[in-house]
Amino acid sequence: AQSVTQLDSHVSVSEGTPVLLRCNYSSSYSPSLFWYVQHPNKGLQLLLKYTSAATLVKGINGFEAEFKKSETSFHLTKPSAHMSDAAEYFCVVSDSGYGNKLVFGAGTILRVKS
Amino acid sequence: DAMVIQNPRYQVTQFGKPVTLSCSQTLNHNVMYWYQQKSSQAPKLLFHYYDKDFNNEADTPDNFQSRRPNTSFCFLDIRSPGLGDAAMYLCATSRGAGAAADTQYFGPGTRLTVL
Numbered sequence: 001a002q003s004v005t006q007l008d009s010h011v012s013v014s015e016g017t018p019v020l021l022r023c024n025y026s027s028s029y030s031p032s033l034f035w036y037v038q039h040p041n042k043g044l045q046l047l048l049k050y051t052s053a054a055t056l057v058k059g060i061n062g063f064e065a066e067f068k069k070s071e072t073s074f075h076l077t078k079p080s081a082h083m084s085d086a087a088e089y090f091c092v093v094s095d096s097g098y099g100n101k102l103v104f105g106a107g108t109i110l111r112v113k114s
Numbered sequence: 115d116a117m118v119i120q121n122p123r124y125q126v127t128q129f130g131k132p133v134t135l136s137c138s139q140t141l142n143h144n145v146m147y148w149y150q151q152k153s154s155q156a157p158k159l160l161f162h163y164y165d166k167d168f169n170n171e172a173d174t175p176d177n178f179q180s181r182r183p184n185t186s187f188c189f190l191d192i193r194s195p196g197l198g199d200a201a202m203y204l205c206a207t208s209r210g211a212g213a214a215a216d217t218q219y220f221g222p223g224t225r226l227t228v229l
Contacts, residue, residue: 041223049217094216100145106156107156
């Protein structure tokens with residue numbers, strides 16, 4: 001069975017400093033991996049997706065993630081945090097198959113201090 | 115712009131009074147999903163439609179039903195809402211299954227309050 005572990009429930013950074021949100025996954029085959037962001041009372045917005053084409057995936061709003069198979073990790077980074085980045089972030093693995101069920105991590109709340 | 119639309123954005127209902135939430139999509143995707151997201155939790159899949167084929171999650175209560183009259187629309191019916199059903203309900207779509215088509219696109223959600 002596939003699973004996702006987000007290693008930090010809360011991360012706090014200062015505006016302009018780097019962001020690192022950590023995610024480890026478990027999958028029996030090559031998975032699709034996603035990062036979604038959710039602002040308060042909003043739906044989930046896709047940040048980026050990994051599908052084995054390239055291990056470093058660039059997403060929207062300056063975010064990127066690196067797939068490391070040896071470490072079973074898919075950490076999300078951004079060089080410089082902006083106040084608007086404050087939100088909850090979900091690392092997700094797709095159980096690709098009929099209907100492709102998503103397996104969600106528990107989420108990481110990012111706080112950005114001015 | 116192609117998108118996933120949910121109506122209403124906020125819904126208030128009374129304990130036990132049936133309620134219907136609506137989702138529409140302009141993406142022409144084959145698969146539509148309904149998720150329940152309670153406060154400070156990850157979304158939980160209730161069911162999904164692959165075209166007209168309905169797939170219920172094993173732990174989805176019978177109180178929750180869904181209809182998909184056509185490709186564009188999907189409805190979530192809660193027959194007798196309880197206080198525990200207060201949550202954000204998210205609709206999502208994907209083109210299909212498999213790595214090339216499994217990205218799910220989410221609507222803005224409907225926040226359900228049960229009084």
